[in-house]
Amino acid sequence: MSLQMALLTLISSGGPRSGYDLNRDFEGILKFVWHAKPTQVYPELRRLAAEGLIREQAEGSRGRRPYEITEEGLRVLRDWLTTTSADHSQRNETVLRSFALWLVHPEEAQAFLREEMEYHRARLRGMRATKKGLDPGRPADRAALLGVEAGIRRLEAMVSWAEWAIDTVADWPADTGDALSGSGAG
Template sequence: MSLRMALLTLIAGAPRSGYDIGQEFDGVLTFVWHAKPTQVYPELKRLAAEGLIREQAEGSRGRRPYEITEEGTRALREWLVTTSADHAQRNETVLRSFALWVVSPGEAADFLREELEYHRARLRGLRALRNGLDLRLAPDRAALLGVEAGVRRLEAMVSWAEWAIETVSQWPAPVAEGRA
């Protein structure tokens, strides 16, 4: 998925400023896509230059929300119906779990407890977001699908972390360096 499609998706749901978009990337979209302001603002300018979005009049706090154009909606629709999803993933938590044999069981458990608390906190946030959706609105009905995917993924990560903590607690203390 490209940043441009993520931006078009957000703006298609409701006009948003660059700041609003940044808040969404830091919030609900963290589990789907990560983007920094240094990436978002230049891409918004490119989308506007291509006629896929346009700036609205200045709003509160001097923000200038963007709205999607008909051409932008066509591009978003084309992406949805003519391309397959990219299923490549990066998950540093899982990558680190493959290396936990090089630390003590206590250090591994500490890492896993941090992960457990992180995923529990994110899960609480997504559940609250889910509860706040207005399912009378089409963008919120569609958002429910993505939010629920996030909820279920986080529930799985919580379950995995709980299991992993229990598993690591049964590891023998290391006898020597290297694989034991």
């Protein structure tokens, strides 16, 4: 998925949105789906406007400039939805780190896993609150429910995994020895 499609989706479903609003969405409802920094969002908004996919409205409160999607932007978004396959590649640093936990003492591994569990629990609370705030009477919110529910289920799975991993690491031998000897490193 491209940042372009993420922005078009947010603008089409949430009404006119400023860069500030969109950055909040990336830190909130879309955090488990797509990561974007403000330094990426603002230049992409300018590109989308130059391509005629969105248009800037008059300056609003606090100097914010909301954008709305154009008919061409809706066409591009619909085309993306109906003619391309989803990109299933993903990165998950938490899981990547779990492959390397043999390099630290079990207590350190458990501390990392506890921190991850609490992070995912906090995000889960936030996603559940987001779900409660959706209005099933709004078509965009009905569709957002699909994504929010996917996020809830993914977070529940990560919490369950972290709980299991903490218990599993508790059974590891306390002495890791020279973790790098025998690993082929050196």
